[in-house]
Amino acid sequence: MPSAPLPVVPSDCLLCGTCCFSDLPEYIRVFGVDHDRMDDDARALTEFIGNRCYMRIEDGHCAALVPDPETRRFVCSIYPMRPDACRSLDRGTSACLGELTLKQDRPPLALEALVRKNRSG
Ligand code: SF4
Ligand code: SF4
Structure with a gap:
């Protein structure tokens, strides 16, 4: 059986x-x-579940x-302080391809939801 084609890797993670x-x-x-690397603003975006800390999830994303x-960009607001888990995921790697295969439809849907929300608000 032929395997599914690999997703196209975007030219820039911001896109x-x-x-x-x-x-x-x-x-x-x-x-x-x-x-320890985070400042207070970045720590405010984390939460403890039991005795373990995680980035808080809101609206289906970190x-x-x-x-x-407007720009259709996705900016990490704590980029210099982001966790090691994020640092280890490089664009174009198999992990990146796995993410794209599973979830590539979610970012454009999130942008559409924001556009609708801004129009109605
Ligand atoms: S899945 Fe993550 S690492 Fe891969 S291109 Fe998108 S933002 Fe970059
Ligand atoms: S790079 Fe990491 S910390 Fe930054 S938005 Fe993405 S998941 Fe959150």
């Missing part, structure tokens, strides 16, 4: 944001070394992600 999307509250683990419907 993608796919790997920052999840509905799982335990998606991005924040270890002690990550927490709370630090800022989708901009």
